[in-house]
Amino acid sequence: MADPRNPVLYQINTRILLYELGAALGRAATLEDVPDSALDEIAADGFDWVWLLGVWQTGEAGRQVSLRMPELQPEYRELLPDFTADDVGGSPFAVREYVVHRDFGGPGALERFRRRLAERGAKLMLDFVPNHTALDHPWVREHPEFYVHGTDADLAREPQNYIRVDTRLGSRVLAHGRDPYFPGWTDTLQVNYRHAGFREAMLAVLDGIAAQCDGVRCDMAMLVLPDVIRRTWGDRARPADGSAPGDDPFWPVAIERVRRRRPYFVFLAEAYWDLEWALQQQGFDYTYDKRCYDRLRAQDGEAVRGHLLADLDYQRRSARFLENHDEPRAAAVFPPAVHHAAAIVAFLAPGLRFIHDGQRSGRRLRASNHLRRRAAEPIDHELASYYARLLTCLRRWEARNGDWRLLEPAPAWVGNRGWERFVTFSWSGAGRRLLVAVNYGPTQAQCYLTVPDEGLRRRRIVLCDLMNPITIYERDGDELAGSGLYLDLPAWGYHVFDVATLP
Secondary structure: OOOOOOOEEEEEEHHHHHHHHHHHHOOOOOHHHOOHHHHHHHHHOOOOEEEEEOOEEEOHHHHHHHHHOHHHHHHHHHHOOOOOHHHEOOOOOOEEEEEEOHHHOHHHHHHHHHHHHHHOOOEEEEEEOOOEEEOOOHHHHHOHHHEOEOOHHHHHHOOOOEEEEEEOOEEEEEEOEOOOOOOOEOOEEEEOOOOHHHHHHHHHHHHHHHOOOOEEEEOOHHHHOHHHHHHHHHHHHOOOOOOOOOOOOOHHHHHHHHHHHOOOOEEEEOOOOOOHHHHHHOOOOEEEOHHHHHHHHOOOHHHHHHHOOOOHHHHHOEEEOOOOOOOOOHHHHOOHHHHHHHHHHHHHOOOEEEEEOOOOOOOOOOOOOOEOOOOOOOOOHHHHHHHHHHHHHHOOHHHHHOEEEEEOEEOOOOOOOHHHHEEEEEEEEOOEEEEEEEEOOOOOEEEEEOOOOOOOOOOEEEEEEOOOOOOEEEEEHHHHHOOOEEEEEOOOOEEEEEEEEEO
8 A cells, every 4th residue: 555645754773662661571572562552652643654673683793893892882881871781782784684683573573563553554664784784694604705805905904994704715805884985884794786696685685675564764775876886895896706797776676676566665765975866766765855954953944945945756755854863862952942943844844754763752862773772861741742743733634645835935024034044835635724834043033925825815714823722813815815924933933824714
């Protein structure tokens, strides 16, 4: 079944979820122990997708790297003051095998979890890590030709980027997974997309993943683009067995192959470096909108509005977020008023609305990807109430499936510049309409907003603010369609108006 045009996704760290459940139960917990009441709540909040981060089997080799890395120790102790070695599970992105982790209950537990979500109208998203594998992945021994190779000189010169491993062909120097701008991830090994045999093996892996879920979030998806591979590895990515290199894009083939059997399967790309459009063109349903996040965090209302001028098809395929497992917590970097305004823009714009576990309750400490638990934090009840109202808006039909239009504010008077910080747009459909206005700036500001006519003339218009329920205005429809709606909002102020017409 196809999604709504603008779905809502909820990201959950599987390790932490099950650790906290286990602490409450007094024993180790698996996916079987996630209570129906928790899934009922997710469905009632209007989430169309649940992304379970880190369900796959990891290995002891990755855990040992996470234990030994000196740069991680201060982070562990900052995030978890009572940290012990038992808390380290290793990175969930150092995947040993795409089989549900034995500690989480195995494939049967995941299958039943997915079925329980489906009974509530929600779908399951899982990870696909295309750029690298764990150090102890079976391919390392059986198929070393699947990896990027180095030399003894490379290892001596760049020990952070290469490692010597034992394979069935003997000792080999292999490259750690990395991107072109940073040292290697030392708990991983870099796979080689220029090797035809590897490509076929990875396509089979992806098909196996697709049988277990409804969509994948593809980690660092742009690293698989041929231009990025060449920039990162150059001749190092030539197949070590002497076969002809394959430079054709991987994603169009992979996505098309999965969709032959599963037409509604969804691909979400973690994407940076302004490569989002390129990945959308290769078949991705959604790509991270880091640019929007950066502009919201910079508190630049004019830049945010300019960002929303992009092609509507691009916008509908953008994943909007204020935090995720890689970014700092929104409550820690957005002051409360800015947080509220930013969430209105991010989650009521078109596209995939991407909300992270703990975001709604005001968590301020980012959970480490390498640890199985997080510190206890108090609930911010005011923020939780705010998000409850916002999710109610996101459940409305017009916000999920309707037509979106960016509206242009105008100066309230000659010389007035406050209008430049307003971000304003509308949703309409099924006989309903939302009007959204945000003063995304640090001072009070005014503007006139011309509202699309659409049957407003010769009627009285009632504007009920869904985010501030006591705020109701009545206006003349001819005035709104003509000179426009006058808005005067405090710093970071906003309205989400339900627009109703009366004779």
